[in-house]
Amino acid sequence: MIRKPERGRTRSTRLVVLAVGMGALLAACAPPTITDSGQKVASLYNIVLVIAIVVFVGVELAIIYNALRYRRHKNDDTLPEQTHGNNRIEVVWTLIPSLIVLALFVMSMVVLADVNHEDPNDRLTVRVTGFQWQWKFEYFKDEAATQAYGVTIEAASQTQPPTLVVPVGERIHFELESADVNHSFYVPEWLFKRDLIPGLHNSFDMTIQPRYAGNMYHGQCAELCGDFHNEMTFEVQTMTSSQFQTWIAAEAKKQAAQGGCSPNGTDLKIDAVPTIKFDTDCLAAPANQAFTIDFTNKDTTGIPHNVALYTKDPTQGGTLLGGATGISDTVTAPGSTTYKVDGLKPGTYYFQCDVHTVMNGQFVVK
Amino acid sequence: MASTTEVRPEATTPEPHRRRAAIVSWLTTTDHKRIGVMYIGIAFFFFLLGGLLAEMIRTQLYEPDSTLFNFHRYNQLFTIHAITMIFLFVMPVTVGFANYIVPLQIGAPDMAFPRVNAFSLWLFPVGGLLIWSGFLSPQGAASGGWTLYAPLNEKLTIGSTPGWGTDVLIMGLLILGVSSLLGAINFLVTIFKMRAPGMTMFRMPIFTWTFLATSLLLLLSMPAFTAALAGLFIDRNFGGHFFDPAAGGSAIMWQHIFWFFGHPEVYILILPSMGIVSEILPVFSRKPLFGYRAFVYATLAIAMLGFGVWAHHMFTTGAVYAPFFALLTAAIAIPTGVKFFNWIATMWRGKITFTTAMLFAVGFLMIFLIGGIDGVFLGSPPIDYHLQDTYWVVSHLHFVLFGGSVFGILAAFYYWWPKITGRFLNEKVGKIHWAFMFVGTLLTFFPMHIAGLNGMVRRIANYPDINSFVLLNRMSTIGAYILGVGMLIFVGNILSSFRKPVTAAGDAWGEGNSLEWATSSPPPAWNFDELPPIRSERPVFDMRHGTVHAPIAAAAATTGATADETEGTHS
Numbered sequence: 001m002i003r004k005p006e007r008g009r010t011r012s013t014r015l016v017v018l019a020v021g022m023g024a025l026l027a028a029c030a031p032p033t034i035t036d037s038g039q040k041v042a043s044l045y046n047i048v049l050v051i052a053i054v055v056f057v058g059v060e061l062a063i064i065y066n067a068l069r070y071r072r073h074k075n076d077d078t079l080p081e082q083t084h085g086n087n088r089i090e091v092v093w094t095l096i097p098s099l100i101v102l103a104l105f106v107m108s109m110v111v112l113a114d115v116n117h118e119d120p121n122d123r124l125t126v127r128v129t130g131f132q133w134q135w136k137f138e139y140f141k142d143e144a145a146t147q148a149y150g151v152t153i154e155a156a157s158q159t160q161p162p163t164l165v166v167p168v169g170e171r172i173h174f175e176l177e178s179a180d181v182n183h184s185f186y187v188p189e190w191l192f193k194r195d196l197i198p199g200l201h202n203s204f205d206m207t208i209q210p211r212y213a214g215n216m217y218h219g220q221c222a223e224l225c226g227d228f229h230n231e232m233t234f235e236v237q238t239m240t241s242s243q244f245q246t247w248i249a250a251e252a253k254k255q256a257a258q259g260g261c262s263p264n265g266t267d268l269k270i271d272a273v274p275t276i277k278f279d280t281d282c283l284a285a286p287a288n289q290a291f292t293i294d295f296t297n298k299d300t301t302g303i304p305h306n307v308a309l310y311t312k313d314p315t316q317g318g319t320l321l322g323g324a325t326g327i328s329d330t331v332t333a334p335g336s337t338t339y340k341v342d343g344l345k346p347g348t349y350y351f352q353c354d355v356h357t358v359m360n361g362q363f364v365v366k
Numbered sequence: 367m368a369s370t371t372e373v374r375p376e377a378t379t380p381e382p383h384r385r386r387a388a389i390v391s392w393l394t395t396t397d398h399k400r401i402g403v404m405y406i407g408i409a410f411f412f413f414l415l416g417g418l419l420a421e422m423i424r425t426q427l428y429e430p431d432s433t434l435f436n437f438h439r440y441n442q443l444f445t446i447h448a449i450t451m452i453f454l455f456v457m458p459v460t461v462g463f464a465n466y467i468v469p470l471q472i473g474a475p476d477m478a479f480p481r482v483n484a485f486s487l488w489l490f491p492v493g494g495l496l497i498w499s500g501f502l503s504p505q506g507a508a509s510g511g512w513t514l515y516a517p518l519n520e521k522l523t524i525g526s527t528p529g530w531g532t533d534v535l536i537m538g539l540l541i542l543g544v545s546s547l548l549g550a551i552n553f554l555v556t557i558f559k560m561r562a563p564g565m566t567m568f569r570m571p572i573f574t575w576t577f578l579a580t581s582l583l584l585l586l587s588m589p590a591f592t593a594a595l596a597g598l599f600i601d602r603n604f605g606g607h608f609f610d611p612a613a614g615g616s617a618i619m620w621q622h623i624f625w626f627f628g629h630p631e632v633y634i635l636i637l638p639s640m641g642i643v644s645e646i647l648p649v650f651s652r653k654p655l656f657g658y659r660a661f662v663y664a665t666l667a668i669a670m671l672g673f674g675v676w677a678h679h680m681f682t683t684g685a686v687y688a689p690f691f692a693l694l695t696a697a698i699a700i701p702t703g704v705k706f707f708n709w710i711a712t713m714w715r716g717k718i719t720f721t722t723a724m725l726f727a728v729g730f731l732m733i734f735l736i737g738g739i740d741g742v743f744l745g746s747p748p749i750d751y752h753l754q755d756t757y758w759v760v761s762h763l764h765f766v767l768f769g770g771s772v773f774g775i776l777a778a779f780y781y782w783w784p785k786i787t788g789r790f791l792n793e794k795v796g797k798i799h800w801a802f803m804f805v806g807t808l809l810t811f812f813p814m815h816i817a818g819l820n821g822m823v824r825r826i827a828n829y830p831d832i833n834s835f836v837l838l839n840r841m842s843t844i845g846a847y848i849l850g851v852g853m854l855i856f857v858g859n860i861l862s863s864f865r866k867p868v869t870a871a872g873d874a875w876g877e878g879n880s881l882e883w884a885t886s887s888p889p890p891a892w893n894f895d896e897l898p899p900i901r902s903e904r905p906v907f908d909m910r911h912g913t914v915h916a917p918i919a920a921a922a923a924t925t926g927a928t929a930d931e932t933e934g935t936h937s
Contacts, residue, residue, distance in 0.1 A: 027816045027819075028815065028816065028819070030819075031819055031820050031821070031833075037748075040748075041748045041749060041751070041752060044746065044748060044749060045743070045749050045752075048742065048743055048746065048749065049743075052739045052740075052742065052743070055739060056735065056736070056739050059706060059710070059735055060732060060735065062710050063710055063713075063728065063731050063732055063735075064732075066710055066713040066714050066716075067713060067718060067720075067728050070651070070713060070714065070715060070716045070717065070718050071717075071718050071720070072652070072716075072717035072718055072719050076717060078717070079652055079717075079911065080651075080652055080653055080715055080716050080717050081653075081715060082653060082654055083653060083654070083656065083711075083714075083715070084654050084656070084657075084658065085656050085657035085658065085659070085660065085708075085711075086657070089657075089707075089711070090657050090660045090704065090708075093703065093704060093707040094700060094703075094704055096703075097699060097700050097703035097704075098700050101696035101697070101699050101700065101742070102696070104696060104742065104745075104746060105692060105693055105696045105746075107746075108692060108746035108747060108748060108749070109689055109692070111746075111748040112688060112689070112692075112747045112748045115748045115751065180517070181515075181517050181518040182515055182517070182518060182617065184682060184755060186755075186821075186823065188752075188820065188821025189821075191751070191752040192751050192752060193682050193751055193752070193754065193755070194682055194684055194751070195682050195683045195684065197617050197618055197683060197685070198517060198611040198612065198617050199611025199612075199615075199616060199617055199618070200611075200617070200618055200683070200684075200685055202683075202684045202685075204684075218821075218830060218832065220821075220823055220826075221823075222682075222754070222755040222756070222823045223515075223755060224441070224510070224511045224515070224518065224825045225518060226441075226510075226518060226527075227437045227438045227441065227509070228437060229437075229441075229825065229826065230437055230440075230826040230827050230828055231437075231828075233830075
């Protein structure tokens with residue numbers, strides 16, 4: 001009669017402990033993933049998790065059991081047996097963890113080979129460029145990234161992240177480049193990230209499983225890259241292959257229509273606007289006439305920019321034509337300047353901010 | 367620190383001094399014990415500052431879109447929090463305890479180079495204040511992360527690490543590096559050359575062994591870091607391009623050199639705490655440490671392997687040969703496992719007294735275990751591709767450095783406080799303090815695993831309101847406040863202990879094993895009036911319980927028999 005309520009309480013306590021344990025266990029399982037290699041990583045993770053839980057529970061129980069079982073009783077002044085050690089036991093508990101970690105290592109290497117595998121015959125290639133603090137995605141028809149689709153995705157503004165559109169069910173090749181500091185391209189549902197490091201070429205292949213078409217996912221820069229690291233996000237939109245083909249054809253047409261511009265007098269105007277952007281990606285001047293460029297830096301206070309004209313992208317061998325004289329010739333926001341440039345021959349040239357080379361555009365002379 | 371200096375008794379000086387004379391004598395001392403106390407005091411002051419930054423970080427993260435601190439300020443908070451906790455708390459506080467305890471444990475009158483020792487000490491607050499002075503810079507303190515990755519910290523790009531906050535950080539770290547190097551050499555010479563007669567290497571207490579390993583790690587890793595810091599400083603201020611890829615430098619080289627130092631650094635932070643726990647568990651279990659030799663070899667194995675695993679911090683760069691570093695990383699789990707089993711076997715069939723020091727030692731085992739196991743996940747490259755730079759890593763490193771290092775250090779405070787001050791900390795308050803720390807640590811750091819697993823990246827001032835991130839972060843923040851209250855309780859315990867009279871006996875716990883318990887509490891300036899015979903790794907135990915087996919141990923030492931043979935005769 002007295003034991004009944006006690007037993008009930010013990011049972012409910014046990015149930016609560018069990019529920020909390022199961023909850024923690026479920027939360028600790030591999031998160032949902034949408035890629036082929038992600039599934040393999042998730043399986044590996046879950047295997048490691050099971051081993052980890054067995055080891056964790058076993059060792060914690062051993063600690064708690066020994067600590068409670070061998071408490072010294074009051075007034076017990078006897079010395080316990082002075083055991084100094086046992087070589088056989090040391091060998092056993094060196095070998096057991098060795099075997100466990102060796103098994104984990106072998107399994108990891110198998111999965112690693114799969115995750116890092118790159119097929120040289122990929123067709124769709126996305127070149128990802130990270131810069132403070134945005135992403136740029138360019139689409140190509142071949143692995144070497146020479147045949148462009150003419151589609152470039154960039155953010156509309158700092159608070160509107162760009163959307164990477166990808167098809168499901170086919171291998172997509174990603175090329176990673178950084179324009180300034182280290183970044184890391186990370187989509188949690190891919191269970192994968194890879195760093196963008198200036199001076200280093202990184203790439204990977206990824207296949208999204210067909211059943212995940214038509215969804216949006218959140219991506220984020222995972223490597224500290226400065227003040228707005230926090231806001232360096234992007235969205236991932238998945239589509240079926242045919243939807244993707246339709247989308248990219250329409251997008252290429254749209255972007256082609258926007259390209260190019262025509263001269264309108266010799267007083268050109270361009271502004272830098274928040275954050276790290278020009279207000280236009282095309283300037284035009286009449287051929288063989290001197291002209292001026294009024295440059296106003298309206299970007300966040302303290303950020304320097306300039307406008308320099310080149311024959312083409314200077315990283316591809318372009319030479320300076322006019323405007324700012326180099327990276328040290330800048331205007332810090334808020335501020336403005338006027339560049340005077342001699343007449344140029346007709347042609348399509350290139351302009352950029354030397355401090356942030358992702359700020360660039362066409363310079364049309366005709 | 368000031369309070370410690372002022373109220374410390376002048377028991378070690380032969381005649382009473384006026385207060386000013388006492389302060390001058392502290393500032394000019396070359397006594398390893400006073401230097402140790404000052405290391406501990408100054409480091410504890412920085413611990414409180416670093417803890418304040420941690421509470422600010424956690425308060426910011428209570429809301430997903432908090433505007434308490436702007437992004438630039440938030441980046442400073444976590445950068446200086448890490449730098450403070452690593453370089454201005456854990457390292458100097460363990461150096462402080464080692465300064466006080468190691469010469470006592472080997473029966474030496476002082477460190478080998480007492481003036482170099484004082485020089486090392488005074489470099490430490492100079493470096494620390496220099497680093498913190500960054501907050502006076504118009505652009506604030508360093509904000510590029512404690513890892514100081516290039517080119518973010520190169521000053522070349524805008525909106526990254528402007529101003530002189532980062533420059534004083536680099537200068538401060540260089541000064542601390544010199545301090546650490548001098549200290550490491552000092553400890554190595556002291557341990558190798560100044561041991562009392564009979565104190566063979568394999569009779570040294572484990573804390574001394576771990577600090578020997580720590581000093582070796584410092585000596586071999588710190589020069590690389592110093593060179594890298596000098597290069598970064600030149601890049602920032604004198605037009606160098608060591609780590610600037612745009613001008614032919616290498617950004618990835620920074621990561622290699624940094625982690626070649628940075629990984630041994632992790633062991634520099636945790637080995638002393640492992641040593642502390644290995645002192646406390648045997649004493650309060652009334653048994654010798656199980657597998658003494660295995661423990662020493664495991665410590666040395668960890669120190670050696672620690673130099674071969676640096677690139678496991680760089681798996682996601684795609685620029686390292688992952689299988690090699692994954693294999694060595696897996697291998698380092700083995701000696702760590704051996705240590706765990708030896709610790710547990712030390713308690714097995716013991717007679718355990720739960721002092722606060724013992725509670726923190728057992729708490730160390732229970733919590734550090736989590737940091738050991740969740741590290742195995744990160745050691746697998748494909749899993750690391752997902753978890754790297756997420757809150758899983760933040761959780762892992764705090765289970766190691768807080769549940770591990772800090773719990774060991776708090777155990778050391780309770781264990782050696784009567785030796786250092788002659789007064790006991792209040793045990794009842796200590797147990798409440800322990801309960802706050804234990805619960806607070808689990809509540810703060812465990813939810814971070816789940817957040818990281820679901821894709822919450824680290825070092826962000828705001829986070830998206832998805833995947834229960836808000837709930838998990840609130841749990842962490844509440845846990846951090848519990849830790850804060852726990853530390854206030856501890857500060858109260860320390861301050862109130864100074865009101866008590868000096869009562870501690872030489873063997874304050876009545877159960878001491880190593881030589882620091884063979885002299886008065888606190889010890890005289892010359893440390894020992896006389897030394898007991900040293901015939902095993904537990905000379906004070908032998909003295910207390912008779913030296914029945916001492917001749918056998920002595921014979922074994924001269925004939926070169928293994929510890930295990932003598933261990934057989936011990937029991």
